Amino acid sequence: MPAALPVILLTLLEGAVTAAQVALGAALIAFVLGLALALVDVFSRFALLRTAIGAYVEWMRNVPALAHLFVLYFGLASIGLRFSPKGAAIVGLGLVGAAVLCDVFGAGMRALHVGQREAALACGLSPLQALRFIVLPQMLRLTLPAIGNYASQLIKDTSIASAIAAPEIMFYARNLVTSTFQTPLIYASAVLLYASIVFPVSWAFNRMERRLGVGR
Amino acid sequence: MSGFFQVYREYLPEWWPRLLEAARVTAELSSFGFLLALVLAGVLVAMARSPWRALRWASNAIVQFVRAVPLLALLLALYFGLPAFGLTLSGYWAGILGLGLQGAAYVAEVLRGGLDSVHRGQREAALAAGLTPRQVFANVVLPQALRVMLPPLVNCYVSLLKDSSLCALIATDELMLAARAMSSEYFLPLHIFVLVGLFYFAIAFPLSMLSRLLGRRLSRGRRALGMT
Numbered sequence A: 001m002p003a004a005l006p007v008i009l010l011t012l013l014e015g016a017v018t019a020a021q022v023a024l025g026a027a028l029i030a031f032v033l034g035l036a037l038a039l040v041d042v043f044s045r046f047a048l049l050r051t052a053i054g055a056y057v058e059w060m061r062n063v064p065a066l067a068h069l070f071v072l073y074f075g076l077a078s079i080g081l082r083f084s085p086k087g088a089a090i091v092g093l094g095l096v097g098a099a100v101l102c103d104v105f106g107a108g109m110r111a112l113h114v115g116q117r118e119a120a121l122a123c124g125l126s127p128l129q130a131l132r133f134i135v136l137p138q139m140l141r142l143t144l145p146a147i148g149n150y151a152s153q154l155i156k157d158t159s160i161a162s163a164i165a166a167p168e169i170m171f172y173a174r175n176l177v178t179s180t181f182q183t184p185l186i187y188a189s190a191v192l193l194y195a196s197i198v199f200p201v202s203w204a205f206n207r208m209e210r211r212l213g214v215g216r
Numbered sequence B: 001m002s003g004f005f006q007v008y009r010e011y012l013p014e015w016w017p018r019l020l021e022a023a024r025v026t027a028e029l030s031s032f033g034f035l036l037a038l039v040l041a042g043v044l045v046a047m048a049r050s051p052w053r054a055l056r057w058a059s060n061a062i063v064q065f066v067r068a069v070p071l072l073a074l075l076l077a078l079y080f081g082l083p084a085f086g087l088t089l090s091g092y093w094a095g096i097l098g099l100g101l102q103g104a105a106y107v108a109e110v111l112r113g114g115l116d117s118v119h120r121g122q123r124e125a126a127l128a129a130g131l132t133p134r135q136v137f138a139n140v141v142l143p144q145a146l147r148v149m150l151p152p153l154v155n156c157y158v159s160l161l162k163d164s165s166l167c168a169l170i171a172t173d174e175l176m177l178a179a180r181a182m183s184s185e186y187f188l189p190l191h192i193f194v195l196v197g198l199f200y201f202a203i204a205f206p207l208s209m210l211s212r213l214l215g216r217r218l219s220r221g222r223r224a225l226g227m228t
Helices: A003-041 A047-061 A067-080 A085-111 A114-122 A127-164 A169-180 A183-212 B002-049 B053-067 B072-087 B091-117 B118-129 B133-170 B174-187 B189-219 B219-228
Strands: none
Touching: A003 A047, A003 A085, A003 A169, A003 A183, A003 B189, A047 A085, A047 B053, A047 B189, A067 A085, A067 B133, A067 B174, A067 B189, A085 A114, A085 A127, A114 A127, A127 A169, A127 A183, A127 B133, A127 B189, A169 A183, A169 B072, A183 B053, A183 B072, B002 B053, B002 B091, B002 B133, B002 B174, B002 B189, B053 B091, B072 B133, B091 B133, B118 B133, B133 B174, B133 B189, B174 B189
16 A cells, blocks of 8 residues: 655654664663773773774674674574664664764874973873863763764764664654565665764764864 | 684585686676776866856765765665666666766866876976876876876776675675675675675785875975975
8 A cells, every 4th residue: 555755754764763762772882882892992991892892893893793793682682682773773773873973082192292292291180080071071072073973974874773673763664664665665764864963963963073162 | 703614624525616707797886987087087077177158067066965875875766866868877887887987086186186186387387397287197297197197086986896796786786786696695694794894805905005105205306396
């Protein structure tokens, strides 16, 4: 039965809610874990720890996200650790993102002059305060363009969660196609829906970059 | 833990040839996709540098739009949507086309950045020295731009290689689809998906290292110049 355009859009929007949840959840994991890994990688004296982080980052970044999702969803289920599709998508994309942001944050901190931290410590700030008030703000400003790229990439990557049956945009699109056969209309709507989410996000990041004078 | 590896010892002889065959398809998908991306990106960059504003605008609009669309949506639209317009592509060719289109947007940015990185004076000096515009481009601008472009181009290929895994969802017999088929045959999804991850890693990781090495090597001369 052919569905009207409003029906298609409403159904896809329902998927967009799940996509947003996946993206936000994954971004949270990626940001926190990525920052923690980058801090350890930059400041730790233990070479073994740094090697382990390097191995994690390389594994995550050189293997397709789809493979990570399949390992989490199908692989771990076979040894008794069961994720919901949405949960596996959040954890999977979050772990991949952590590797990406670990690289980004690490490069950002290494780009700062050593003197920044040394001066802060000499002024009597504690190491934690130096990090909080001197290093991190500058690092975040420096890496804002890369974080923006990651954000729009993440929104697009939520689409592969449909491969493990998480009910996001592409999942609903495929369902609609099999029930209504209005293939071009449905996929065109899905494509435009993604674009209309990604564009404002990258616009917001661009605006933030200009505000903060990144790249001056 | 030893039981985990025991499984590989037992099944690897059966899995290996199938995965190797699928890896060949993955390599083809990503390589042909990358070639298509290079060609299309060349066109996009030529458009971006044309004297006509409409072409420049179109080039930019295409790049921005393609970058905002997930590859999976593009692949499904090509594979399932095009037949409605009388054009039916196999998963293999739809995959190459999708990877090529998506890759073109990213490669175009790399090419543009590389060409922009060559100082305008280089071109002007070469023209003043009597070289034709074609010679200027081929012998002066391009060689200098290539050292900036090469590392990110290798990264683009690695991205394409990973993205080619999505072709499994349009029924292309590449690594990921082979893995899915095998995991429902042997009921050993963890072993199989980790193994398939290793296949990707075995191609992607050396290339990533190469890109990093090239980045350091090729920028050596430049950096020295910049610091004086």
